[in-house]
Amino acid sequence: MDGANGRGDRRQAKRLHRGALGQVNQLPRKNSDGELPVGLTIEKTARNLAALATSDSLRHLQAVVLGQWKHGDTFAKLAKHGIRPVDRLLFYGPPGNGKTMAAQWLAQQIGAPLYRVQCETLVTAYSGQTAANVGRVMEWLALQSRSVVLFDEVETLFQSRTRMDGNIGRDLSSAMTVFWQSLDRWEAPTLFIMATNLPEHMDAALKSRIDLQIEFGPPTDEQVASVAAYWSEVLHEYGGHEWGASLAGRKWESFRALFHAVQSCVREFVTR
Template sequence: MATARQIIALLSSHNQGDEEQFLSIALQVAAAEARRGRLEVANELKMLVDTARKVRTPLKGVTSRVSGQVAIPISKPRGDLENLLSVTYPKTQIQDLILNEPKRDRLNRLIHQQRQRDKLRSHGLFPSSRLLLVGPPGSGKTLTASVLAGELQLPLFTIRLEAVITRFMGETASKLRLIFDQIASVRAIYLFDEFDAIGGRRNADNDVGEMRRVLNSFLQFLEESNSTDSLVVATTNHPELLDRALFRRFDDILEYSLPDADGIKAVLNRYLHAYIPKRSSWVKVIEAGSGLSQAELSRAASEVVKEMILGSVKQASVETIVSALKERHALRNAMSGLTPA
């Protein structure tokens, strides 16, 4: 049953005319009922909320980013959650992400399952909703979360781990509880970036009891019923630091790497296709771009385009592109040589 606080929140949102908040709290009640094993009540509540969202009148002047049709906005985080989550509404599509075909197929499969989640649920099945992304910085992990949000037309909530993790016993787990209540009540993409801050191995030599409890809490919360079909996306540059139990909790794990020759060409072509002569040799360009991430290649290409625009140049020479790529290598080497003050 709903707690007194939930009833107060329901009445408060009703008095304020905040229908989305009202329905979100109703979903929180449904999630709580599901955790108690009362699945029939939880499913009935969820069906009522879904029906209410389909029949209610949209807010005047609020339009969908993709279709141009009127759409219902999702409430921003409030109260304690306001400091724990930041929200964006990406328009990124899957064609904006450079991936090999196997990874692209796996992402497309996840997106398709989410779009057909009602059909899956009618057969007692659930769409994939927990994704772990592994790879070096700048390889496209965070961009993948934006792609999922853009393709599914959902908000992207990024968890501010620096605000979640504290030195006070029990406080971090309590904040995680708030976040997972939000996941259960508001359908969205939830990004845990640099996830190894939470998911480190429980038997690490420098570990403390509090962080073990935090990880255990996260594992427990991740296993709970996901009544809204929200997507939880975690990223890490250091998979070797993660606790082994975490890998079993995710529906899929995608490993990213630095672009190969085809990847380098694809990234640069995206930005420079209108400026590169058709018969240009890619050998020197690919050699200069080897070892750079997608993000670094994109920045190098962007600098080339800026120089061409400001210099009123119509075509980019191989030398200009190679020079920009070498600058990125030099910047990376300089940054890697820095030591904390």
């Protein structure tokens, strides 16, 4: 085994370190002051995604987005014609139905870090500060190598113009201008995902520039059954293999509610 002299391990580490497009996934580059910009966090992507129920949303993402982002040759072929890959997505739907999860899954599949921008945090009452916050986030992101960026609760920053008024309205409008100007010059390989529970509150111009809109709704009976089957299997050794039937027989208002029920059962069985 070449693992004995470390060659296999090194090769594997190298493979893991390289993204699907062959670029090395670099550690995030920081600003000159070494700080992350206000409102931006680095998200974990190494979560347990084995229990994920396949949904039309994930299938759609797999077919359209992963096809372009996973294979370097597709990416390069598009670039040759001056065409960008599908890189501006909108995830919408009620809370707790997998928008953040799907962003984590995409980043994991692509082999890129996931940065999360909490849009509400960028909005301040101080004149000009919101646009400055957006500018700092975009400057920081533009320095990164291949990455996935989730703009969460995007409707708080990019509001429909009919909802804006007064000074705050003017500030949001100039923040939007900063965002578009920076996106017009964008060169970094960044997959932008906007997420919202309230798509009707969002700016129409932003919506019109989105490549792909994906809805995330509550789990279907089939999805509940698949989540229940996964966890029943896990609980089999603790004597809880039939427990999944009670989960599968119920309607769930969200994936989050379903997962909370799973969590309390797993805790109960495992600590018995």
